[in-house]
Amino acid sequence: MTLARREAPHGSWKSPITAELLAAHTLSLGEVAVDGDDVYWLESRPGEAGRNTIVRRRADGTLTDVLPALVEGRASYSARGLVYGQGGGSFAVSEGLVVFVNHARGGAHPDQRLYRVNPGRTPVALTPDTGGKHRYGDLSIDRARNRVLCVREDWRNLQEGQPRIALVAVDIDGQKQTVLAQGRDFYSSPVLSPNGRRMAWLAWDAPSMPWDGCELWVADVDEEGLLHHARLVAGGSTESIFQPEWSPQGELYFVSDRNNWWNLYRLQGRSVVPVLEHKAEFGAAQWCLGMSTYCFVSPRHVVCAFNEQGEWRLGRLDVVLGQFSELETPYTDIRQVRGGFATAYFVGGGPDQSASVVRLDMESSKTHVVKAAGPVPEELRPYLSRPEPLHYPTSELGEAHAWYYPPTHPGFQGPAGEKPPLLLVSHGGPTGSASTQLDWTVQYFTSRGFGVVDVNHRGSTGYGREYRLSLYGNWGVMDVDDLANAALRLVQNGKADAKRLIARGSGSAGYTTLSLLAFRDILRCGTSIASIAHLDTLLDSPNKLEAHYLDQVLGPQPEFKQLLQDRSPGVHIDNIKRSPLLFIQGLKDTRVPPQQTDELVRRLRANGVPTALLLLEGETLAPQEPAALARALETEFAFYVRVMGLGVAEPLVPVALEPEAAARR
Missing domain, CATH: 3.40.50.1820 (Alpha/Beta hydrolase fold, catalytic domain)
Structure with missing residues (x-):
């Protein structure tokens, strides 16, 4: 009644x-990474002095903090990068090995060094202590060459008051760093092809923001990991490119707003071919590194988030047939879309849903909440x-x-x-x-x-x-x-x-x-x-x-x-x-x-x-x-x-x- x-x-x-209820719902969920049957994500915990810890969920549902807990009330390790002031892409995982940017203060400045860690172990530094003057972000692991690809921001040698930016490779077993590309004001999104022989990335120069105009570059990678024959394949001062991604077959996909909308395209030979044209946004303003709105869940199927009239939705795309269908979910805010085999993960929220790490099963099209920022009574x-x-x-x-x-x-x-x-x-x-x-x-x-x-x-x-x-x-x-x-x-x-x-x-x-x-x-x-x-x-x-x-x-x-x-x-x-x-x-x-x-x-x-x-x-x-x-x-x-x-x-x-x-x- x-x-x-x-x-x-x-x-x-x-x-x-x-x-008081609002203050209790301050847990923040961030970056997502998939490693086989396991999924990882960032949790920002105000109750732990704002520490960002990496959480691992095994296939059996077991949850584990990857980083050691607080020591004497202070954060011993906190995963957060500061590149470009916004950070992002602060950790990467491959075969159980996690590499992350440490933000915890070891002195007067945030550490900002790269560390490697296996769950249950003590983190080991990969980069030297520069007093926070080397910052890293957009991490991805090149397992074949045992190194980390990332963006490095160098505050030791300023240009007109601003740091130098480069794409670098950092050895996982030592402190060697190799510069892969430099000379531009900004870099982001270094991604390696499945066979490890090509790398794509984004670059742009001031005063442009990445959503104004940026460039998509591709280069060959030799056995030592150096880049050769770099060429511009898309983008420019009046075209914004977002999230380059390699398909399992080694085709390069990316989002471009060349038709006024951030839509999905792929590189076919030397031509750019539309994969899906729709009056909706399949990308977002790249304020942070490591953003993702789509992923491959099979050689021919993509799960993608898209923003239509200010509301995010989720869809499935067959890239062979060009067929696109919307997936019914209760989520209207979707980010950090990452894929596994026949499975996708994302951070989603809705009008009556707190932000949650969500698992999407492609066979049933059902969603399952892995971790919620806070339950709704x-x-x-x-x-x-x-x-x-x-x-x-x-x-x-x-x-x-x-x-x-x-x-x-x-x-x-x-x-x-x-x-x-x-x-x-x-x-x-x-x-x-x-x-x-x-x-x-x-x-x-x-x-x-x-x-x-x-x-x-x-x-x-x-x-x-x-x-x-x-x-x-x-x-x-x-x-x-x-x-x-x-x-x-x-x-x-x-x-x-x-x-x-x-x-x-x-x-x-x-x-x-x-x-x-x-x-x-x-x-x-x-x-x-x-x-x-x-x-x-x-x-x-x-x-x-x-x-x-x-x-x-x-x-x-x-x-x-x-x-x-x-x-x-x-x-x-x-x-x-x-x-x-x-x-x-x-x-x-x-x-x-x-x-x-x-x-x-x-x-x-x-x-x-x-x-x-x-x-x-x-x-x-x-x-x-x-x-x-x-x-x-x-x-x-x-x-x-x-x-x-x-x-x-x-x-x-x-x-x-x-x-x-x-x-x-």
Whole structure:
């Protein structure tokens, strides 16, 4: 029997989805590797000081940590690379041998050396201690030559303040390193053919990002492992290549956006032949190394993830007949697709599914969860809000996309005629996409009577190359327009209260949040979590991949230097006249230093704009440690309750708003 729902104002509903529950679901699952009947993956464990450990699952279901556990409360080994600032491809496995990049600190700097380890053994270093000045990523094992192929970032001899990049081979039994290719700004994806006689890789130069344009190269490999007769086979400055992969027969496959969509192609002789052409994305923005969206599960069958209208799905492709069919799964966010014999593994999540390592049996097309980041309690499922697609007109006669999460509670409904407050959020990057995977932060607010809209503004992936690149030169304008117009559309549709629009964001998404506050006058209040307020702070980024990113999304520097000021919300913070702000700031943040946030708070308060400030010890960016995460979320909710005068039954943390008189208006 279904009980009648009680009427209560939106935003005041009491929910069992608590900040403590959210903080308990912080386990993160990452890279996946298949070795025979075994599967390996990365687990990032906040309870172990954020250590990334490698977990092995045998065919009999036994789970084992590959890396030794904590020593005296500190991480002894943690698998994480730092190449290009984003890392990725931090371990590889072959016949039970694991090679990984160690991130644990042995001194003042992260180790970043390569180690080999067999389960149950002590790791052995393969590379010398350079004080963290040699970094490695995109690992793959060349078993025949007993070596590791990888990308190496060398910080010992800087070029214009940036490290040198090379493709190298590192001997597994010694410390010898052989440079295979160098001279380009960036390399990625070194993959060896099944017979070991050819190698493919990607290369590109600044200011291009890999999703702007990159090149696919192939070379012969001699018996000593050196490359010969390297030739360019696809790609260029206006074509993005993603994930080169050899078929079991030795044919080279890859993803290209030459037809506006990241579709699958193969090299046939010296010609590039389409394997599957579809108005969907079979690739993604290569922010990290070691990404994978497809794999071979037999000589003729490929399992591939594809993003159609912002939602990921899974499909099976017969590369001989060209037949493609979608596989029914509950997952709408799919990554790290890796193949074994008649089996595929991936990390998948959905609107009511936490991120999980999933096994797909090709014979039955059934999926099985190998490891979930956190179980979803059955009693909470009625409280989960499911995303609804939103497509709407925006500025410059464009169209933008978003996911709308309606207020959802089995025991409450809003009073007749009352519209809910709306939280506006967007993804980072800004080249990225909104995930439809279960997000407990979203559910925390929707189960209390808020609506949430997660915007895939122009510049997002999942909608083709033209949409992805449309933000270039327009960051701080089009993304802001698209968030504002998402709110307008939901107000027009009767799904949001125009007087209770809220924006929240962190990092580059927080830049859009602050810009919305500074350059548009539609918000009741906002939350800035380690948000970028001054664009000139990005000019000296130590992150090699992003060193020239502003040249693309804003305009070439220094020719477009004035835009740094024109589009920096921190410069125009005085434009904010009446919207209260909450700032959440990590005291160890180097990209957005606390002093910068202090100055914004001082100026706003001097102008009579009520602000609150939450400082978090030990946090560098957005809160990660479970206790800090819970505290930040509870403070944020209490801030909204106070600003909008919501009456709630649950106890709230105190929030100090200054100036006090303005807060009462």
